[in-house]
Amino acid sequence: MTFGLANLANAAGSTLAQAGFPEPMSTPALAHYLFLSAVLFVIGMVGFVTRRNLIIMFLCTELMFQAAGLALIAFSRFHLHHTGQTFVIFVLTIAAAEAALALALVVLLFRKKDSLSGEEWREMQG
Amino acid sequence: MGSCPGVTASCGEHSGRVLEQLTHPFLLFLGLAFGGVGLCLALPRKRVNPQVIGAVLGGLGIGIVLLGLGLRNPEQLPNYNFYIFGIIAAGSALRVITHPRPVYAALYFILTILASCGLYLILSAEFMAFALVIVYAGAILITYLFVIMLATQAPSEDQLESLAEYDVESRSPVVAAVTGFVLLAALTTMFFKGSTTLEAPLAIHPDALLAQMPNKVTPEKVMRSLEREGTVEEGESFVALDPEAGTVTVLGLEGERVVAIPDDLGVKNVEAVGFDLLNEHPGSIEIAGVVLLMAMLGATVLSRKQVEFEEEAKLRQSRALSAEGGVFSDKEVRP
Numbered sequence: 001m002t003f004g005l006a007n008l009a010n011a012a013g014s015t016l017a018q019a020g021f022p023e024p025m026s027t028p029a030l031a032h033y034l035f036l037s038a039v040l041f042v043i044g045m046v047g048f049v050t051r052r053n054l055i056i057m058f059l060c061t062e063l064m065f066q067a068a069g070l071a072l073i074a075f076s077r078f079h080l081h082h083t084g085q086t087f088v089i090f091v092l093t094i095a096a097a098e099a100a101l102a103l104a105l106v107v108l109l110f111r112k113k114d115s116l117s118g119e120e121w122r123e124m125q126g
Numbered sequence: 127m128g129s130c131p132g133v134t135a136s137c138g139e140h141s142g143r144v145l146e147q148l149t150h151p152f153l154l155f156l157g158l159a160f161g162g163v164g165l166c167l168a169l170p171r172k173r174v175n176p177q178v179i180g181a182v183l184g185g186l187g188i189g190i191v192l193l194g195l196g197l198r199n200p201e202q203l204p205n206y207n208f209y210i211f212g213i214i215a216a217g218s219a220l221r222v223i224t225h226p227r228p229v230y231a232a233l234y235f236i237l238t239i240l241a242s243c244g245l246y247l248i249l250s251a252e253f254m255a256f257a258l259v260i261v262y263a264g265a266i267l268i269t270y271l272f273v274i275m276l277a278t279q280a281p282s283e284d285q286l287e288s289l290a291e292y293d294v295e296s297r298s299p300v301v302a303a304v305t306g307f308v309l310l311a312a313l314t315t316m317f318f319k320g321s322t323t324l325e326a327p328l329a330i331h332p333d334a335l336l337a338q339m340p341n342k343v344t345p346e347k348v349m350r351s352l353e354r355e356g357t358v359e360e361g362e363s364f365v366a367l368d369p370e371a372g373t374v375t376v377l378g379l380e381g382e383r384v385v386a387i388p389d390d391l392g393v394k395n396v397e398a399v400g401f402d403l404l405n406e407h408p409g410s411i412e413i414a415g416v417v418l419l420m421a422m423l424g425a426t427v428l429s430r431k432q433v434e435f436e437e438e439a440k441l442r443q444s445r446a447l448s449a450e451g452g453v454f455s456d457k458e459v460r461p
Contacts, residue, residue: 024326028199029208031317033245035195036212038313039188040219040238043165046306047223050169050299052292055228055274059235062266063219069258070242077249080327082402085251085395089403092261093414097421099266103273104428110277116228117292 025078033074041067054109054116058102065095153194154314161187162307168224169299177224181217188216191314205248215241226293228274235270236263253396335393335401336369343367343391348374351388358385 044063051057069088076084106116113120164184168177192212196203218237225231239262246255336343345364352358358376365375365382373384403411 024328026199026202027324027326028195028202029204030324032192032195032204032208032212033249034317035191035314036208036216036245038310038317039161039216042306042310043216043219043223045309046165046169046302049302049305050296051223052295052297053228053290055270055277056223056231056293059222059228059231059270062235062262063222063238066238066242066262069254070245073246073249073251073254076251078324078327080330082398083406085254085399086403086407088251088254089257089399090410090414092257093418096261096266097417099269100421100425101428103269104425106273107277107429115292116277116290119292119297 024080027078030074030078034071037067037071037074039067040064040070052118054106054118055103057118058099058106061102062095062099065091065098151315154191154318155311157187157190157194158307158311158314159187160184160190161310162303163187165220165306166299166303168220169296169303170224170226170294171299172295180224181220184220185213185217195318207244207248211241211244211248214238215245226289228278228293229271232267232270232274236267239263239267250395251399253399331370331372333369333372333387333392335398336367336387336391338405339393339397339401342397343369348388348391349376351391352376352385354390355388357388 041064044060044067047060047063048057051060069091072084072087072091074084076082109121110116161184164180164182164187167180168184169180170177192209215238218234218241221234222231222238225234239258243255243258246252246258348367349358349362349364352374359378362376362378365377367374367387369387372387374387375382375384
């Protein structure tokens with residue numbers, strides 16, 4: 001059992017960073033980050049489907065954006081290339097635009113029916 | 127027992143492979159099943175609501191998967207900070223979708239953002255970590271909180287603690303949790319198997335990008351930084367800069383010698399991201415600006431205009447107008 005402890009001690013002694021920046025990150029370490037990203041995405045997706053409050057539904061889309069950003073940053077670190085981080089800037093842009101429009105819509109819809117329930121608008125289907 | 131060492135070694139290798147094939151999908155699917163059941167239990171519902179049990183089961187499930195992932199490659203674990211920030215991120219994300227009160231859900235979402243900022247820092251993306259705090263936790267979430275306060279019914283005097291009906295009951299939690307975790311299982315098996323085929327890139331020198339930034343490393347700047355660091359003496363002169371190797375060649379009294387690039391001239395994360403953004407994607411950043419402008423215009427128009435959706439309201443208004451002879455008169459003002 002020396003491997004785990006030695007590695008942990010090594011990690012504790014080193015800096016915050018996942019190995020020094022120019023050193024490549026191993027694929028198993030990348031898989032950890034991708035798994036966390038997938039977990040966040042699925043939690044956001046399940047939340048979007050199950051919750052009935054419009055505001056929380058849009059909060060869940062932000063959660064999914066967050067998961068995508070984490071995967072992009074992890075791949076950027078893995079490939080030692082900065083384009084992944086640049087794409088997170090664009091993800092942030094889209095998230096901000098989406099939040100502004102969605103929240104304006106929520107305020108508009110709330111004025112109509114005095115309720116934040118998504119099911120109040122079920123006549124809008126098809 | 128007359129087993130020769132060679133056979134034992136191959137036997138051990140074989141049994142190890144079998145063990146991996148047996149334990150890996152088993153651990154994975156067991157953990158994900160725990161996670162799905164836990165998420166399903168944690169979602170808000172009306173009658174008995176075992177949220178704590180659900181959260182514990184979900185955490186156990188994710189823990190089992192991470193344990194399996196770690197045991198497969200014990201010498202290549204991620205930084206231990208990953209586990210701290212990852213647990214905070216996943217736990218608060220779970221609380222975002224299970225908390226019945228929208229304000230608390232938004233606050234837990236800020237916690238998720240801060241934990242992901244920690245993960246970004248571990249992954250050496252310092253600029254994006256701070257941009258995330260400023261843009262998400264500072265701007266987007268404040269907008270969410272404002273809208274939650276604007277668009278919530280004022281509670282009546284006798285039931286201040288009451289929740290809206292749509293916040294208490296979630297919609298088909300079982301189907302959603304099963305679908306979500308089937309998706310998660312598919313994704314996880316795919317990249318558990320697929321990530322081993324990914325070729326790890328070769329190590330590069332952190333200052334290799336300097337080759338594309340000639341204005342940042344003029345000979346005068348390099349020599350001034352080297353003198354400030356104390357690595358060169360008076361009278362030595364600049365010969366060449368090799369960003370790939372991270373070295374500077376200087377000509378001194380005893381001939382040429384090679385020193386390291388000074389620290390304050392090295393490429394920082396902000397410089398690298400900015401260089402990549404403006405050098406590789408100059409068109410995209412213009413489009414991003416247009417998208418933001420359009421969203422701002424759209425949001426302003428949407429939230430200003432009082433759109434009449436109901437035909438009845440329009441009819442009522444037109445009837446009222448025609449009954450008064452087509453002239454709108456306000457009796458309060460002009461009696």
